Amino acid sequence: MKIGCKLLISITMTIFLSLGLTACNSSDINNRNNTDSNSKEITETATTQSNNTTTSQTNVANSNQETHSTADKHQLTNPNGVALIPAMVTNVIDGDTLDVKINGKTERVRLVLVDTPETKHPNKPVQPFGPEASELTKNTLLGKQVGLEKDISERDRYGRILAYVWVDGKMHNEALIEKGLGRVAVFPPDTKYVDEFREKQRQAQEKAIGIWSIENYVQENGFQSSSSSAPAASKQSNTTTASQPSQSQPVASAPSANTLSNTGTHRPFQNDPSDDVERNTSCAGKIKGNTNSKIYHVPGGAYYDKTVDNITWFCSEAEAQAAGYRKSKR
Structure with a gap:
């Protein structure tokens, strides 16, 4: 009789211990599931915020680029790029x-x-x-x-x-x-x-x-x-x-x-002899060129004697023409 009672008590305690272990395992699993779910939500939120930040920065950069592009289009310049x-x-x-x-x-x-x-x-x-x-x-x-x-x-x-x-x-x-x-x-x-x-x-x-x-x-x-x-x-x-x-x-x-x-x-003009500069005086008295007008005068011409400033002399008309001078029409 005593042996039967002890066996019953042993069986009962085994059942209670099994139920307790099952409950603990279930709780741990639920806790792990909750932790994984929370971690996933945090990761997704961070990713979303990062994407939003990147998009915002891209939009700002594009906006600045468009602004500079518009300003460049309206900037008036000469053919060499100098601002006007x-x-x-x-x-x-x-x-x-x-x-x-x-x-x-x-x-x-x-x-x-x-x-x-x-x-x-x-x-x-x-x-x-x-x-x-x-x-x-x-x-x-x-x-x-x-x-x-x-x-x-x-x-x-x-x-x-x-x-x-x-x-x-x-x-x-x-x-x-x-x-x-x-x-x-x-x-x-x-x-x-x-x-x-x-x-x-x-x-x-x-x-x-x-x-x-x-x-x-x-x-x-x-x-x-x-x-x-x-x-x-x-x-x-x-x-x-x-x-x-x-x-x-x-x-x-x-x-x-x-x-x-x-x-x-x-x-009225009055000649100042001090600025009557003459060049190539070795040909003086021959062909008289005016360095300002690039016109040369021959002796006897209407302006030969009147040309008194900025004179360069040439020994021949060919020499004057070679220097880029043209003959006076009078």
Whole structure:
């Protein structure tokens, strides 16, 4: 009887222990499942946030790139990539002076490195080829959107903006010289395109077009008011200060850079013997060349004795022609 009771108790305890172990194993499995589920959710959340951050950064980068691209499209430049100031031409004063609007403000612009004959000077008559220069500027620029390129100086002493004017990929300053409607007028330090301009001027001289078709018309300090041999005073001839160069006093208007005569006055021309520079004097008394106009004169010619400035002598006409000079028509 005692043995039976002990066996029953043993069996009962075994059953309880088995049930307890089963419950513990089930709890551990559930805990592990919950942990794995939570870890998965955390990983998925982090991945989603990372993707969102990357997408946001990509969108910002694309937006910045589009902004820069749009800005580049609107940036006005010349054919060499130099940035230009956008302006609208509202009025043409003469061949080398015009009015423009920049950001709604009207400004007067003086073309750099070029001087055209007068048409509206208060003390001078209309000069030959002045109307043609004005007409070219008007037809080319008036009412057009242009680009202004500055050199070193911002403005001249009269408050005018100093600029090279670009339209349709071409520079108008250079076009005036190329067509013989303006001369090279140098005002340091604004000399960026002086070599190109002088080459265009040389070509116009060789063709004897425009201002170069009139004997002794172009002088180093301006243009003659008539076809006589007396040169006119330079444009707006006021004293130039060293700190603010004026667009009225060129250092040189042609390839030669000799001292100017009668600079800075409106009086009739009076020859200054001190600047009567003569070159190649071994041929003196023969063929007389004018280094400014690139015209040579033979003895007995109408302008042989009147040509007194910037002289270079040649021993023969062939020698003068070889040096790029052309014969005077009178």
